[in-house]
Amino acid sequence: xxxxxxxxxxxxxxxxxxxxxxxxxTVIDPATPALSVGELSTQRxxxxxxxxxxxxxxxxxxxxxxxxxxxxxxxxxxxxxHAEQWRQAIARALAEGPAEGEGVIKLILSRGVEHGxxxxxxxTAAQAxxxxxxxxxxxxxxTLDRGYDSGAPARAPWLLLGAKTLSYAVNMAAxxxxxxxxxxxxxxxxxxxxxLEAPTASVVLRxxxxxxxxxxTGAILQGTTQVSLFDHLRAEGxxxxxxxxxxxxxxxxxxxxxxxxxxxxAPVTAIDGAEIVVDAALTASFNDYLLSPRD
Amino acid sequence: xxxxxxxxxxxxxxxxxxxxxxxxxTVIDPATPALSVGELSTQRxxxxxxxxxxxxxxxxxxxxxxxxxxxxxxxxxxxxxHAEQWRQAIARALAEGPAEGEGVIKLILSRGVEHGxxxxxxxTAAQAxxxxxxxxxxxxxxTLDRGYDSGAPARAPWLLLGAKTLSYAVNMAAxxxxxxxxxxxxxxxxxxxxxLEAPTASVVLRxxxxxxxxxxTGAILQGTTQVSLFDHLRAEGxxxxxxxxxxxxxxxxxxxxxxxxxxxxAPVTAIDGAEIVVDAALTASFNDYLLSPRD
Numbered sequence: 001x002x003x004x005x006x007x008x009x010x011x012x013x014x015x016x017x018x019x020x021x022x023x024x025x026t027v028i029d030p031a032t033p034a035l036s037v038g039e040l041s042t043q044r045x046x047x048x049x050x051x052x053x054x055x056x057x058x059x060x061x062x063x064x065x066x067x068x069x070x071x072x073x074x075x076x077x078x079x080x081x082h083a084e085q086w087r088q089a090i091a092r093a094l095a096e097g098p099a100e101g102e103g104v105i106k107l108i109l110s111r112g113v114e115h116g117x118x119x120x121x122x123x124t125a126a127q128a129x130x131x132x133x134x135x136x137x138x139x140x141x142x143t144l145d146r147g148y149d150s151g152a153p154a155r156a157p158w159l160l161l162g163a164k165t166l167s168y169a170v171n172m173a174a175x176x177x178x179x180x181x182x183x184x185x186x187x188x189x190x191x192x193x194x195x196l197e198a199p200t201a202s203v204v205l206r207x208x209x210x211x212x213x214x215x216x217t218g219a220i221l222q223g224t225t226q227v228s229l230f231d232h233l234r235a236e237g238x239x240x241x242x243x244x245x246x247x248x249x250x251x252x253x254x255x256x257x258x259x260x261x262x263x264x265x266a267p268v269t270a271i272d273g274a275e276i277v278v279d280a281a282l283t284a285s286f287n288d289y290l291l292s293p294r295d
Numbered sequence: 296x297x298x299x300x301x302x303x304x305x306x307x308x309x310x311x312x313x314x315x316x317x318x319x320x321t322v323i324d325p326a327t328p329a330l331s332v333g334e335l336s337t338q339r340x341x342x343x344x345x346x347x348x349x350x351x352x353x354x355x356x357x358x359x360x361x362x363x364x365x366x367x368x369x370x371x372x373x374x375x376x377h378a379e380q381w382r383q384a385i386a387r388a389l390a391e392g393p394a395e396g397e398g399v400i401k402l403i404l405s406r407g408v409e410h411g412x413x414x415x416x417x418x419t420a421a422q423a424x425x426x427x428x429x430x431x432x433x434x435x436x437x438t439l440d441r442g443y444d445s446g447a448p449a450r451a452p453w454l455l456l457g458a459k460t461l462s463y464a465v466n467m468a469a470x471x472x473x474x475x476x477x478x479x480x481x482x483x484x485x486x487x488x489x490x491l492e493a494p495t496a497s498v499v500l501r502x503x504x505x506x507x508x509x510x511x512t513g514a515i516l517q518g519t520t521q522v523s524l525f526d527h528l529r530a531e532g533x534x535x536x537x538x539x540x541x542x543x544x545x546x547x548x549x550x551x552x553x554x555x556x557x558x559x560x561a562p563v564t565a566i567d568g569a570e571i572v573v574d575a576a577l578t579a580s581f582n583d584y585l586l587s588p589r590d
Contacts, residue, residue, distance in 0.1 A: 006332045033328040035337060037301045037417055042330060042405070044463040045340020076464065077471055110337070111467075124332055145451040149486060152442040158468040159442045167462030168339040169371065172406075173453040176372055191444060 002127040003103075005096040006030035009089050009121040011109065014080035021085040025092050030124055039120060040111040045167030047110035047119075048072035052090065053225075053261040054103035054125070058293040059090050060261065064224040068164065069107060075163040079119060081109060086123075093125040102128040102291075104262045110166070131263045135287050138269040138278050139184040139258065143247060144174050146188040146196055150244070153218035162218040171199035185258060187250065187271070190219065195245040201260035202226035205245065205253035206279075215242045225259040225290065232289050255279050257286070264290040297422040298398075300391040301325035304384050304416040306404065309375035316380040320387050325419055334415060335406040340462030342405030342414075343367035347385065348520075348556040349398035349420070353588045354385050355556065359519040363459060364402060370458040374414060376404060381418075388420040397423040397586075399557045405461070426558045430582050433564035433573050434479040434553065438542060439469050441483040441491055445539075448513035457513040466494035480553060482545065482566070485514065490540040496555035497521035500540065500548035501574075510537045520554040520585065527584050550574050552581070559585040 010024040028034050040046040050069050053060040066083050073080055090105055097103055103125060110120040153161040160167075178186040187203055188196040195203055195214050202223030205212045211233055216222040230240045250256065256268035256276055265286040267278040305319040323329050335341040345364050348355040361378050368375055385400055392398055398420060405415040448456040455462075473481040482498055483491040490498055490509050497518030500507045506528055511517040525535045545551065551563035551571055560581040562573040 028332075030332050033330055034332050035328055035330040035334070037323075037325050037329050037403075037419055039330070039337060041340075042334060042337040042342075043344070043401070043403070043461065044467055045336075045461050046464050046467050047337075049338070076468065106338075108332075108338070122332055144453060145447070147444075147447040147451050147454045147456075148442045149444070152440070152486065156440040156442050158439060158472040159465055160468050161442075163464075165464040166338065166340050167464035169341050169458075169460040169462035170454055172339055172341050173371065173455050177453040191447065 003097055004030050004126040005093055005124070006034065007089055007093050007123045008034060009085070009123065011079070011119050011121040012082040012085045014082050016082055016085070019084070021088045022092070024085060025089055027096060034122070035120070036113055038113040038116070040114055041108065041120065041166050043114065045165060045169070047108060047166040048076055048078065048164055049109070049166055050107045050164065051261050052105040052107070053128070053264070054094065054097070054105055055291050055293065056101065057094060057097070057099040059094060059105055060294045061224045061228055062087065062090060063295065064227065065107070068221070068224065069109065072163040072165065073109065075157070075160055076165060078109060078111060089123045093123045097125050104128050108166070128262050134184070134263050134266040135283070136280070138267040140182070140270040141185045141187050141198070141258070141268050142178050142181050142183045142272050143189050143250065144177060144186045146190055148190055148219070149192045150190045150194050150217070150219060162221065164221055174199045189247040193247045195247055195250060196220050198258045201258035201263070201266070204229065204257045204259055205250070206255040207253055210239045210241060212241050212243050212245060214245055223259055225261050225264065228294055229259060229265070229286060229290065251276070255282070257283070298392055299325050299421040300388055300419070301329065302384055302388050302418045303329060304380070304418065306374070306414050306416040307377040307380045309377050311377055311380070314379070316383045317387070319380065320384055322391060329417070330415070331408055333408040333411070335409055336403065336415065336461050338409065340460060340464070342403060342461045343371055343373065343459055344404070344461055345402045345459065346556050347400040347402070348423070348559070349389065349392070349400055350586050350588065351396065352389060352392070352394040354389060354400055355589045356519045356523055357382065357385060358590065359522065360402070363516070363519065364404065367458040367460065368404065370452070370455055371460060373404060373406060384418045388418045392420050399423050403461070423557050429479070429558050429561040430578070431575070433562040435477070435565040436480045436482050436493070436553070436563050437473050437476050437478045437567050438484050438545065439472060439481045441485055443485055443514070444487045445485045445489050445512070445514060457516065459516055469494045484542040488542045490542055490545060491515050493553045496553035496558065496561070499524065499552045499554055500545070501550040502548055505534045505536060507536050507538050507540060509540055518554055520556050520559065523589055524554060524560070524581060524585065546571070550577070552578070
């Protein structure tokens with residue numbers, strides 16, 4: 001039976017001197033109504049989020065996720081999150097869950113209720129879907145035009161391209177388009193042909209002994225799982241690099257993975273119908289690492 | 296005292312043969328929790344909406360709004376809305392409100408709760424803000440790059456550019472950017488310099504005796520208020536046209552307005568700091584028309 005918990009949070013100002021935030025949390029049944037129809041998260045997708053993987057009760061990479069939440073808040077002119085409050089909220093949500101298995105914790109910070117005084121915040125914790133097939137048999141992807149050229153993020157920060165906002169309708173539409181084309185997922189490319197990211201994952205390619213991922217230029221979200229994997233590869237003495245990757249190079253790669261916090265490393269078996277060889281042993285070693293406790 | 300009502304809707308299939316949908320509506324207090332944290336509207340901005348102006352108890356342009364809701368649903372692979380059910384929901388929400396003054400009715404159709412069986416739908420009705428100053432004194436606007444080139448909508452329908460989705464974080468960020476620059480609102484232009492729309496309004500320009508608005512190419516939402524105003528102008532024997540408008544032409548126009556369902560016709564007094572003359576009498580005649588009962 002799948003488990004699921006939720007915690008409403010009364011968000012503290014970033015300079016709140018308290019050390020114990022337990023009184024700001026309210027555990028709720030996630031199936032019961034908790035948000036009003038005036039919520040700007042629901043009316044405008046106006047808020048930010050993070051998804052944290054949980055393995056056997058351990059939340060993975062909490063600090064990088066909190067750092068990215070703070071970065072998203074800044075890009076969206078939301079009040080800076082109080083990191084310690086969110087740490088305690090994560091711990092509190094986890095205390096409600098089982099000590100074994102895989103889960104996902106979502107942190108949500110909404111601009112709040114329309115004309116309301118303050119942001120709304122909550123955390124959900126749920127059992128993860130079984131991602132074994134994606135991690136071992138792999139996934140088929142298609143490339144989809146993201147519409148923006150590579151220069152857009154620098155000249156138009158109001159496009160919020162580096163923020164993980166709740167406005168994910170396009171990301172969801174891209175995954176539906178991929179499925180319509182007989183694939184499992186998508187890789188976005190810029191209108192001038194540069195590899196960006198997947199709708200909910202980062203892209204990593206192997207060329208010989210080198211592992212390459214798109215530069216974190218602000219056009220994409222830098223993936224916490226991708227960064228963690230690169231740390232691991234570097235520690236193993238492997239060569240990793242951030243580069244502008246032409247879309248045409250995707251099918252020239254010796255291997256391609258999509259990396260994300262919950263599905264972890266999913267080897268790509270085909271891009272736009274062109275088959276790609278899967279290195280099963282290397283992929284398994286990636287997922288072994290990604291399933292180990294990481295901070 | 297501002298009034299506000301909300302109605303939860305159990306959405307009917309588009310071929311539901313019922314003629315009375317009253318049993319599918321539940322009037323709620325809009326301030327109380329009504330949505331669960333699993334709502335995809337709130338997690339992903341994954342849903343669509345319409346905002347309908349209300350004048351002295353009369354909902355304006357209901358059928359064009361319902362037609363656009365159906366178009367958005369199609370673009371987003373959501374089940375087709377049952378038009379008659381929504382008509383009755385609008386009437387039911389209005390019956391809760393006062394017979395005088397200006398209001399706004401919002402129709403929201405969300406993809407529903409994650410892993411849930413069906414969409415979620417609701418209607419809110421609220422007193423409108425006082426838009427007298429915007430309608431008479433006018434608004435200052437800045438142009439902002441929308442990031443997309445003019446060809447993007449045709450080659451990448453998954454960008455949902457013609458759909459009125461709940462993923463409005465960028466629209467809200469653009470209005471904040473405009474305010475940072477000392478203006479009131481923004482006009483989006485494509486990366487190749489074509490006038491698009493405002494974050495929550497349509498753009499209409501006057502050149503001599505001609506009234507011009509951007510072509511409804513799929514890059515923008517066709518504004519119900521703009522269409523209604525063009526019908527009115529045409530009936531008055533005036534020349535109206537849909538054209539590709541170079542951004543450089545904005546400051547050459549004899550007059551510019553932003554048109555939307557609730558604020559109605561707001562004359563633009565400056566674009567990127569360049570002053571524009573306001574035709575007060577013509578603007579007043581537009582708003583007189585737009586405040587008259589329209590279907």
